[in-house]
Amino acid sequence: MNERYERGIGMLNQITGRSGESVVKALADYAPALACMVVEFPYGDVFSRPQLSLKQRELSTVAVLAAAGNARDQLKVHIHGAFNVGLTREEIMETIIHTAVFAGFPAAINGIFAMKEVEEERTEPTLRA
Amino acid sequence: MNERYERGIGMLNQITGRSGESVVKALADYAPALACMVVEFPYGDVFSRPQLSLKQRELSTVAVLAAAGNARDQLKVHIHGAFNVGLTREEIMETIIHTAVFAGFPAAINGIFAMKEVEEERTEPTLRA
């Protein structure tokens, strides 16, 4: 347990809450090296840098993942994250709509349906959130 | 000249300054229908919605274009835009670095070199800015 890992796990929990922690746990059982890297590099090294607020980082992350359109699970984790760090429902939705300009309508539409699922999960605490 | 176009051209100038305006002009001579759509839909309809600040929109845009890695000219226009709407040098650079997590290091490195070119252009007003 090095310093990067400890800082990373704290950041991961703060941002993604239970949804990200469960991904890392599922990963840790099967591919512990990658689970370790995920905690240390993205969360321990990058997200914990002070140059951007967590709101700015989650806004960017949701935009990038919605635009890419090939990582739906991670998009959902970071829409949860966007809510968790204090972005409003309106800001998150608009960030996804904004991607229609740069990545086309299918990306934006699929991103919005992912967000709808996230919001349903957040109102059903026994199920998943 | 409808209302969407007028709102769009104002927004385009505010965000991209001379760099975006010159793209639209080059487009207008050759493909006026697309030039018109670019002004009306992205800038007249989307960027002018109040749900996100222009700083948030440019942050997202730079992230999406850096991550995609296949639209270098547009990335440069929106790095200019990010400066123009008041994001700091540190915020823009960090937004590009952040994409390494989600889109890999080549995207982040190429995004940073595009930003370096933009900064050089901004100090040479007679050349391009």
Added chain:
Amino acid sequence: MNERYERGIGMLNQITGRSGESVVKALADYAPALACMVVEFPYGDVFSRPQLSLKQRELSTVAVLAAAGNARDQLKVHIHGAFNVGLTREEIMETIIHTAVFAGFPAAINGIFAMKEVEEERTEPTLRA
């Protein structure tokens, strides 16, 4: 209800029939702004321009979505659309096969399996079409 929206909803119905209309309705309940944009810009502004026939537009759309490989639902909607505007089964299948050259075999294979699902849906009217 502006002119662009009315023209768009007519075009959407003509092309996608029930499959596209149900997507827009699902969207309208949750993200009305995006639902509105989808009708107005793609269908009201672009698809309704006379420079290409609807057959040419749906052929291009199926090719683009099959090649991209990250928007399966939209691909299915537009394979329905391709049938609806009068493209033959042979033309649609060949358009998907053609993408193997430019986007690789996985894209073409997954596109063909999406088309197979669409054809099954079209023979079961009570289920989904």
Added chain:
Amino acid sequence: MNERYERGIGMLNQITGRSGESVVKALADYAPALACMVVEFPYGDVFSRPQLSLKQRELSTVAVLAAAGNARDQLKVHIHGAFNVGLTREEIMETIIHTAVFAGFPAAINGIFAMKEVEEERTEPTLRA
């Protein structure tokens, strides 16, 4: 010189004219196996199938390559090809504009600038066409 190769080289010349032939020649000197495959599979096997007209194939190809945004040279070869098989300037331009809906505005804008270069080349026969 097998049958697939002969059929392919004929098709390649018909579609891409000198622009495609010169790519294959440049390839043949350095990587003859790939040059051979390019002639045999895309042109000998796929483009020569009768299920789509060459106009339909070039329309789809231009759409796919413009949308992908990462193969500018091939996009230009196939915009030449689209002209060569008889698509009108209006149809080609509109096919590129159409991709804005599905792949975003940067793809469409860059595709249009590629088309502009192609049209300039076609009026300068001594240079390249």
Added chain:
Amino acid sequence: MNERYERGIGMLNQITGRSGESVVKALADYAPALACMVVEFPYGDVFSRPQLSLKQRELSTVAVLAAAGNARDQLKVHIHGAFNVGLTREEIMETIIHTAVFAGFPAAINGIFAMKEVEEERTEPTLRA
């Protein structure tokens, strides 16, 4: 049944075993032309060339498909293939982890979860393998 097809079907069986054969069969019923091309070009022409070992080809294929992140079924077929041609569990897992550098963490994480499913399938012979 030409020479390319026969060589291809042998190679396909050797690499993908039952998982690839069943994809080709499903394809052959619906789109026989594509099923034929899949056997002839990728397996008959490319995989059977002697310049790379099958271990090197499956290593590259797993890397490319994990990085692309938009062809999960084909990724799984080729993780099976990587095992079938003799790559170790450690080599396959590391190849997927390696993609985090070039394609970002979501690609690597989703690739690892695909590999986990493959390993579960390989221990349940009655189910799928």
Added chain:
Amino acid sequence: MNERYERGIGMLNQITGRSGESVVKALADYAPALACMVVEFPYGDVFSRPQLSLKQRELSTVAVLAAAGNARDQLKVHIHGAFNVGLTREEIMETIIHTAVFAGFPAAINGIFAMKEVEEERTEPTLRA
């Protein structure tokens, strides 16, 4: 200068030689945080893991970057790297040709032309290598 950085810089030099070192230097002057991350994570953490040989890592890297088609400079650095760690000309060329199956012909063709440039650079030591 921590342990990860030192291990990373040694690995970077071993793999990419002067071509990678010069990229990191250009980066270090402008964006030192990213230059540091590039050395520490890809090279210090990932490439230095023993689960794959450097030949296997460079083979995978060339395949991924050729298939992606949007990071030409990095592809060239890693084609140099592939030569530097002992892959043969024939293996590297075939790895790029192999991507035609999974990512389409434009990716393979552009990858081969990038390799041609690399080989020209390697015979002109005063110029760049």
